[in-house]
Amino acid sequence: MKRLLSVLFFSAMLSCLYSQELKTISLNPPDKLRGLPVMQALEKRASANEFGGRKLTKSDLSDLLWASNGINRPEIKKRTAPSAMNSQDVDVYAFMEEGIYLYNAAGNELKPVTEGDHRNLIAGNQSGVADAPVILLLVSDISRFSSGTDSLKLTWAAMDAGIVSQNIAIFCASAGLNTRPRVGMDVGSLRKIMNLTSTQYPLLNNPVSYPVK
Numbered sequence: 001m002k003r004l005l006s007v008l009f010f011s012a013m014l015s016c017l018y019s020q021e022l023k024t025i026s027l028n029p030p031d032k033l034r035g036l037p038v039m040q041a042l043e044k045r046a047s048a049n050e051f052g053g054r055k056l057t058k059s060d061l062s063d064l065l066w067a068s069n070g071i072n073r074p075e076i077k078k079r080t081a082p083s084a085m086n087s088q089d090v091d092v093y094a095f096m097e098e099g100i101y102l103y104n105a106a107g108n109e110l111k112p113v114t115e116g117d118h119r120n121l122i123a124g125n126q127s128g129v130a131d132a133p134v135i136l137l138l139v140s141d142i143s144r145f146s147s148g149t150d151s152l153k154l155t156w157a158a159m160d161a162g163i164v165s166q167n168i169a170i171f172c173a174s175a176g177l178n179t180r181p182r183v184g185m186d187v188g189s190l191r192k193i194m195n196l197t198s199t200q201y202p203l204l205n206n207p208v209s210y211p212v213k
Helices: 002-019 038-044 058-069 127-131 150-175 187-194
Strands: 071-073 090-096 099-104 109-115 134-141 200-209
Touching: 038 150, 058 090, 058 099, 058 134, 058 150, 090 150, 109 187, 134 150, 150 200, 187 200
Parallel strands: none
Antiparallel strands: 090 099, 090 134, 099 109, 134 200
């Protein structure tokens, strides 16, 4: 009887784990008519110090990701953010309560990376950052640069990540969301849990939330 109960319990646990597996999230097409004019968004751009915990709507999440580094010219596969030699070296990862996802701009979707809430690895000592429902981590893969020394590639990588981060900031200002660019994070732990290669460098992160009232 005990053995039967053990088998049933184990089966139930497997079923529970299976049901909680991350699935690909299909995103909405970007709403290109929303938000403030550019000059007003620049006027409102600021680095937030507090982040609310309310989850972003699918529309806000979709538009945020497209603005960060989405494809704005499908016929030539060019992005909203420029990159050195059009290397498109910056990948955008979304850290959320349920897990980590990779933004697939071509498919306009979020692809699962790993389950679990790992926002604390980015927040570090600034624990309030982990309250943000979404933290976007910008990772450059310098192997995508076709030339240059590793030192030069890292310079280009930092430049490209900075541009993506600014796209996030301007979108958030336009859409009434909180964000700030950050470099603090547990890079070693992130490398392990995300299974990053030696040419992939986590460079910047942007926590994003609705304003704290």
